[in-house]
Amino acid sequence: MNHFAxxxxxxxxxxxxDAKIAALKRYFAAANPRDAAWAVYxxxxxxPRQVVPTAVLRALACQRAGIDDWLFDASYQAVGxxxxxxxxxxxxxxxxxxxxxxxxxxxxxxxxRGADPEVQAERVAAWWNxxxxxxxxxxxxxxxxxxxxGVSKLLVQRALAExxxxxxxxxARRMMGYTDGTVAPSEERYRDLTANADxxxxxxxxxxxxxxxxxxxxxxxxxEAKLGSPSDWGIEWKYDGIRAQIVKRGGQVWIWSRGEELIxxxxxxxxxxxxxxxxxxxxxxxxxxxxxxxxAPFNLLQRRIGRKALTKTVLSDAPAAFIAYDILESExxxxxxxxxxxxxxxxxxxxxxxxxxxxxxxxSRPTWQALSALREESRARGxxxxxxxxxxxxxxxxxxxxxxxxxxxxxxxxxxxxxxxxVLIYAQAGHGRRASxxxxxxxxxxxxxxxxxAEAERVVDAIVRREPAAADALQLVPFAKAYSGLTDAEFxxxxxxxxxxxxxxxxPVRSVKPTLVFELGFEGINRSSRHKSGIxxxxxxxxxxxxxxxxxxxxxxxxxxxxxxxxxxxEQAADTDAGSGENEVDVQxxx
Amino acid sequence: xxxxxxxxxxxxxIQRAEGLYCPVGDFYIDPWQPVDRAVITHAHxxxxxxxxxxxxxxxxxxxxxxxxxxxxxxxxxxYGESHDHLGVRISFHPAGHVLGSAQxxxxxxxxxxxxxxxxxxxxxxxxxxxxxxxCAPFELVRCHTFVTESTFGLxxxxxxxxxxxxxxxxxxxxxxxxxxRASLLLGYSxxxxxxxxxxxxxSIGPIVVHGAVESVNRAYLxxxxxxPPTQLVTDIADKSLIKRALVIAPPSAxxxxxxxxxxxxxxxxxxxWMQLRGARRRRxxxxxxxxxxxxxxxxxxxxxxxxxxxxxxxxxxxxxxxVRWLAQQxxxxxxxxxxxxxxxxSDTSGEFDAGSIP
Numbered sequence: 001m002n003h004f005a006x007x008x009x010x011x012x013x014x015x016x017x018d019a020k021i022a023a024l025k026r027y028f029a030a031a032n033p034r035d036a037a038w039a040v041y042x043x044x045x046x047x048p049r050q051v052v053p054t055a056v057l058r059a060l061a062c063q064r065a066g067i068d069d070w071l072f073d074a075s076y077q078a079v080g081x082x083x084x085x086x087x088x089x090x091x092x093x094x095x096x097x098x099x100x101x102x103x104x105x106x107x108x109x110x111x112x113r114g115a116d117p118e119v120q121a122e123r124v125a126a127w128w129n130x131x132x133x134x135x136x137x138x139x140x141x142x143x144x145x146x147x148x149x150g151v152s153k154l155l156v157q158r159a160l161a162e163x164x165x166x167x168x169x170x171x172a173r174r175m176m177g178y179t180d181g182t183v184a185p186s187e188e189r190y191r192d193l194t195a196n197a198d199x200x201x202x203x204x205x206x207x208x209x210x211x212x213x214x215x216x217x218x219x220x221x222x223x224e225a226k227l228g229s230p231s232d233w234g235i236e237w238k239y240d241g242i243r244a245q246i247v248k249r250g251g252q253v254w255i256w257s258r259g260e261e262l263i264x265x266x267x268x269x270x271x272x273x274x275x276x277x278x279x280x281x282x283x284x285x286x287x288x289x290x291x292x293x294x295x296a297p298f299n300l301l302q303r304r305i306g307r308k309a310l311t312k313t314v315l316s317d318a319p320a321a322f323i324a325y326d327i328l329e330s331e332x333x334x335x336x337x338x339x340x341x342x343x344x345x346x347x348x349x350x351x352x353x354x355x356x357x358x359x360x361x362x363x364s365r366p367t368w369q370a371l372s373a374l375r376e377e378s379r380a381r382g383x384x385x386x387x388x389x390x391x392x393x394x395x396x397x398x399x400x401x402x403x404x405x406x407x408x409x410x411x412x413x414x415x416x417x418x419x420x421x422x423v424l425i426y427a428q429a430g431h432g433r434r435a436s437x438x439x440x441x442x443x444x445x446x447x448x449x450x451x452x453x454a455e456a457e458r459v460v461d462a463i464v465r466r467e468p469a470a471a472d473a474l475q476l477v478p479f480a481k482a483y484s485g486l487t488d489a490e491f492x493x494x495x496x497x498x499x500x501x502x503x504x505x506x507x508p509v510r511s512v513k514p515t516l517v518f519e520l521g522f523e524g525i526n527r528s529s530r531h532k533s534g535i536x537x538x539x540x541x542x543x544x545x546x547x548x549x550x551x552x553x554x555x556x557x558x559x560x561x562x563x564x565x566x567x568x569x570x571e572q573a574a575d576t577d578a579g580s581g582e583n584e585v586d587v588q589x590x591x
Numbered sequence: 592x593x594x595x596x597x598x599x600x601x602x603x604x605i606q607r608a609e610g611l612y613c614p615v616g617d618f619y620i621d622p623w624q625p626v627d628r629a630v631i632t633h634a635h636x637x638x639x640x641x642x643x644x645x646x647x648x649x650x651x652x653x654x655x656x657x658x659x660x661x662x663x664x665x666x667x668x669x670y671g672e673s674h675d676h677l678g679v680r681i682s683f684h685p686a687g688h689v690l691g692s693a694q695x696x697x698x699x700x701x702x703x704x705x706x707x708x709x710x711x712x713x714x715x716x717x718x719x720x721x722x723x724x725x726c727a728p729f730e731l732v733r734c735h736t737f738v739t740e741s742t743f744g745l746x747x748x749x750x751x752x753x754x755x756x757x758x759x760x761x762x763x764x765x766x767x768x769x770x771x772r773a774s775l776l777l778g779y780s781x782x783x784x785x786x787x788x789x790x791x792x793x794s795i796g797p798i799v800v801h802g803a804v805e806s807v808n809r810a811y812l813x814x815x816x817x818x819p820p821t822q823l824v825t826d827i828a829d830k831s832l833i834k835r836a837l838v839i840a841p842p843s844a845x846x847x848x849x850x851x852x853x854x855x856x857x858x859x860x861x862x863x864w865m866q867l868r869g870a871r872r873r874r875x876x877x878x879x880x881x882x883x884x885x886x887x888x889x890x891x892x893x894x895x896x897x898x899x900x901x902x903x904x905x906x907x908x909x910x911x912x913x914v915r916w917l918a919q920q921x922x923x924x925x926x927x928x929x930x931x932x933x934x935x936x937s938d939t940s941g942e943f944d945a946g947s948i949p
Binding site: 012013014015065067068070071074075078079080081084085088089092431433434435436437488 | 745746747748749866867868869870872873875877878909911912915916919
């Protein structure tokens with residue numbers, strides 16, 4: 001553990017990629033392969049199921065520290081991380097130990113899962129007593145998962161590859177599924193990652209690393225100059241679903257999400273449609289809910305994912321389908337070095353001949369202007385805009401640099417977000433790097449247009465006096481939470497204002513005097529009976545601070561209704577009272 | 592006569608818009624707005640503001656106070672000596688925070704109040720190895736009512752032994768020397784910088800200080816505090832020396848033009864706030880060293896218990912937490928809202944940057 005703790009400290013201390021890679025390489029070169037197997041697992045985002053419940057850990061920490069619950073809460077609010085809070089409140093250790101990471105996991109932690117809470121508490125207390133603050137922090141993270149070290153999976157792969165003298169893409173491919181929790185890390189699996197190129201992985205269901213797309217930030221006028229002619233590009237609609245690969249080998253089908261989660265069991269109808277594919281086929285595409293001959297809103301897919309049991313009702317309410325847009329393997333041959341154009345031809349033939357899988361249509365127009373006009377149909381079609389894929393591009397690994405637009409990258413040409421000017425009414429401190437800074441905000445709109453500035457001012461005064469609003473009076477109605485889109489400096493600035501204008505504190509949340517107007521952007525809007533406003537928005541984030549906008553000119557529920565009508569092209573928007581609201585669905589959480 | 596009766600049981604310190612106020616003696620302690628008579632606990636700029644008509648401070652604070660505020664009407668008292676004013680006996684007692692920092696003891700008709708100002712002591716048990724070596728260590732003063740700061744009033748703040756912190760700084764500096772890059776250590780120029788100078792191993796390489804640090808160093812040296820020799824970056828003719836140097840500068844120097852003179856460097860920040868990973872990451876420095884000039888959680892409790900006070904009034908920092916905790920321990924606890932920095936729970940100004948010293 002000390003060895004791993006040193007690595008962690010080095011990774012945590014440095015902001016330089018080179019320094020992190022160097023630290024990782026030093027660690028892997030020196031570490032026992034059993035320990036290294038677990039280190040790779042954790043550093044790449046592996047999360048074991050929680051060994052000891054948080055409630056047990058928390059009660060134990062309070063007891064060992066001799067503090068009350070409320071004092072632990074106050075501490076947690078300042079720290080913003082449970083594992084770290086526990087590490088800091090405990091009294092100094094009385095013993096020392098040095099047990100390897102693998103032994104920690106296999107001999108100590110994993111056997112404790114499901115044990116009697118008293119046994120768990122007794123063991124954990126003894127372990128805390130033999131570790132310093134850094135060691136305790138790590139132990140708490142091992143117990144609870146959720147490691148965030150500031151190392152990406154790509155860095156780990158690079159360090160492993162450089163250490164072993166092999167291609168990082170090969171390591172990446174071998175690492176697919178390494179953290180999915182189905183097989184425990186082991187010396188053998190670790191050695192497989194870094195074995196020579198000719199000793200391939202044996203797992204039949206292995207997918208390929210996903211080629212990620214990134215945002216195109218170029219004005220339309222520059223498209224021609226930067227991207228060339230539209231005819232050089234494969235242009236497809238960008239679906240709002242779950243990015244996935246279908247692997248068909250040896251008579252079996254696997255479905256992998258982009259989070260490298262095996263999601264085969266969640267989508268039996270897609271498995272059925274992929275069964276007729278020939279062995280040795282891997283398709284890349286999007287899992288969506290398909291209803292009435294088109295893609296349904298993401299909320300339905302979210303609802304589907306939220307369900308544990310796939311009952312008949314669930315399957316008929318939210319039937320899933322796979323829209324294929326790439327083929328990575330055919331007849332067992334890796335096609336990733338073929339051009340986009342060649343792969344597309346193959347994809348069309350394979351899909352047409354063998355299965356009922358949907359094919360992502362290619363749109364073509366002679367000019368970018370014409371495509372831009374077509375893109376305006378996105379909302380009505382239930383898609384997010386276009387994907388641009390260069391005809392000559394290979395299927396790459398991970399993200400590419402922004403400097404070479406016509407190079408190998410896939411570009412997201414998304415439609416402009418929906419926008420609303422909203423008023424900040426509650427704030428909560430963030431976590432991790434943003435602990436103790438108020439960065440998570442709740443926004444409201446007016447329930448009707450204020451008559452004038454004075455009427456809005458009276459409402460604000462009543463809020464400050466904590467007078468409840470009459471039901472039919474002018475009031476601010478909360479409708480969205482957002483915590484991204486501002487720079488660190490802007491967050492610091494808003495944080496100061498929040499502290500100065502706090503009305504009340506409810507635990508970690510502060511209500512503030514409404515003074516700040518923000519322009520919020522979001523990707524989608526739906527009715528929701530679970531929200532006070534009756535409306536749920538998708539991916540809300542702050543686009544800018546509207547210092548120029550007086551409070552009474554902020555938007556209203558009617559503005560949201562208008563967006564709803566626009567977004568759904570006059571159709572009745574589905575009530576999405578199921579699922580977890582407006583946030584992106586976390587496929588990782590699906591088990 | 593009337594007044595005297597009135598004052599018999601009245602509080603010796605109350606809160607006013609201008610600052611903490613002693614009604615009997617008609618003076619303020621660390622007012623944040625200019626007043627006629629100001630008793631000053633220490634020379635940090637949020638405690639010693641400009642524009643007061645008369646200043647009273649502990650003698651060792653004089654040099655820094657004058658360096659900051661210029662030609663002021665300043666009267667000083669050595670630690671432990673008292674001055675009677677309108678029947679209130681005023682004396683200063685070391686607070687261990689920075690050079691000249693003091694707790695203010697007020698005695699009137701047998702009642703004793705102590706206002707702590709900012710103070711430093713660490714750990715649940717007295718240990719001289721943890722004293723601040725650049726100033727007189729915190730002195731426990733018995734009183735009936737203790738007005739205490741609470742900057743680090745949460746159980747997550749327990750300082751590790753100083754020797755370990757300085758060993759970590761030395762190791763970081765040595766590592767940078769080996770890698771051929773300068774070591775930029777950011778810390779408040781008045782107090783923190785001198786503690787670092789006093790604590791590091793000066794044999795590792797040359798020590799360079801920012802101009803803001805240099806002017807405070809002079810006041811420390813004048814007061815008889817020994818510090819290792821330092822140079823200004825402009826004094827260094829051989830630029831290769833900088834690659835081996837420990838460079839001490841105020842936090843405002845981070846990413847400033849000034850740092851361009853350093854070439855390749857690793858940066859670090861020394862502060863109690865560095866205890867938390869989040870604060871360290873927000874600072875965006877390579878390293879955070881947990882070195883505070885304020886009492887940690889056990890230190891606060893040790894100080895409060897040792898005063899023997901039954902009543903405790905909590906100021907700047909974690910007032911709500913401390914008041915609740917103290918009430919649970921059986922103290923009569925309340926708080927004053929002060930304007931010393933914006934300490935709430937942000938890391939921006941709890942330890943004040945006196946980097947503007949001319």
